[in-house]
Amino acid sequence: MNFHGRVQGKKALITGAAQGLGAATARMLARHGAQVLLTDLNVGAAQDVAHSINTEIGNEVAWGFRHDATSQDDWKAALDHAHFRMGGLSVLVNNAGLVRTGSVEDLELDQWHQVMRVNSDSVFLGCKLALSLLRESQPASIINLSSVAGLMASPNLAAYNASKAAVWLLTKSVALLAAKKRWDIRCNSIHPTFIRTPMLDDLRSGRDDAEMLERLAKQVPVGRLGDPDDVAYAVLYLASDESRFVTASEVKVDGGISAV
Numbered sequence: 001m002n003f004h005g006r007v008q009g010k011k012a013l014i015t016g017a018a019q020g021l022g023a024a025t026a027r028m029l030a031r032h033g034a035q036v037l038l039t040d041l042n043v044g045a046a047q048d049v050a051h052s053i054n055t056e057i058g059n060e061v062a063w064g065f066r067h068d069a070t071s072q073d074d075w076k077a078a079l080d081h082a083h084f085r086m087g088g089l090s091v092l093v094n095n096a097g098l099v100r101t102g103s104v105e106d107l108e109l110d111q112w113h114q115v116m117r118v119n120s121d122s123v124f125l126g127c128k129l130a131l132s133l134l135r136e137s138q139p140a141s142i143i144n145l146s147s148v149a150g151l152m153a154s155p156n157l158a159a160y161n162a163s164k165a166a167v168w169l170l171t172k173s174v175a176l177l178a179a180k181k182r183w184d185i186r187c188n189s190i191h192p193t194f195i196r197t198p199m200l201d202d203l204r205s206g207r208d209d210a211e212m213l214e215r216l217a218k219q220v221p222v223g224r225l226g227d228p229d230d231v232a233y234a235v236l237y238l239a240s241d242e243s244r245f246v247t248a249s250e251v252k253v254d255g256g257i258s259a260v
Contacts, residue, residue, distance in 0.1 A: 006240045008033030011086035011137060013078065013130070015069045015122065016096030018045035020197035021145065024228030025093055025235045027053055030061050032236060035086045039067030039078050040096070069096040069122035075129045083133065090137035091239045092130045094123040094144045094167075099199055104158040112159045119163035120170070127174045131185070138184035143238045144171045145231075146189040148254045164191075168250060175248035186247035188238050193254035194219075195226040221256035 012029050016022040017038035026036045030053045040046040047064030054060050065081050068074045082089045097119045100111055123144050134140035149157055150164030168189050175187035194200065194216045217225050234251050237243055252258050 005033040006236060010034040010090050010239060011088050012091035012093060013037045013082050013089055014093040014095055015039050018042040020199060021228050021231050022095040023049045024232040028232035028236050029239060030057055036062045037065055037082050037085060038062060039065045041068055070117045072125055075125045079130060079133055088137045089130060089133040090140045092126055092142045093235060094126045096122050099160050101156050102158060103155050107159055115159035116163050120166040123167050123170060134185050135183055139241055139244055140185045141239050142187040143235050144189045146191050148191050148193045148258050151191060151258055172248045188246060188249045188251060190231060190234050191250055191252045191254060192226060192231050193257045195228060195231060197228060219257060221260060226253060
């Protein structure tokens with residue numbers, strides 16, 4: 001495998017990194033030269049992924065850390081740990097999230113709040129609390145995982161739509177703040193469609209896996225579901241200095257679905 005070093009020397013914190021897009025992103029960044037702190041409530045799984053990365057790279061470049069991304073205290077601890085392990089922070093990937101189906105009639109208020117806490121509040125806290133550390137390692141990059149569901153609505157995804165739309169516009173606000181302050185910190189959002197991750201299980205609603213995956217793939221113009229690395233490559237670009245003139249942008253990794 002050829003490690004190109006596109007993010008050589010970068011120091012990245014990735015939330016929700018025990019599996020799925022977070023784990024794929026951590027692997028991708030490490031393969032291209034970054035140190036990575038994988039945070040997750042499931043710290044054992046995050047540490048397992050970190051161990052596998054270190055084994056592959058042949059050096060200690062990855063660490064797992066327990067982190068409830070909806071907790072301000074946990075964010076402060078995670079950022080302190082990033083400073084301890086990596087000597088700072090230059091890339092923040094706000095990836096932690098969940099999907100809950102339900103229309104505005106079906107959802108209970110506590111369900112709405114749960115989705116907003118995990119998908120939106122966590123990004124707010126990450127951006128707010130990481131900025132001081134990112135300023136010490138400029139050029140720096142914040143990458144927020146939104147969704148095509150933050151751009152396109154569905155009657156059965158009321159909370160998810162709202163939470164991911166919030167991430168989309170919060171990203172632009174953070175980007176404009178950094179630009180106004182003349183900080184070399186950019187902030188962009190990524191908007192995937194259906195990606196082959198454990199999150200798809202939450203959309204099953206009792207359907208057979210093969211049937212569900214086929215039905216979802218038919219909705220995507222290119223005719224297939226995305227793979228985690230399809231998103232991880234977008235993160236890699238936004239984390240690298242190749243994207244230093246890209247900020248307040250939304251990157252759609254959606255097989256063309258948002259154009260339909």
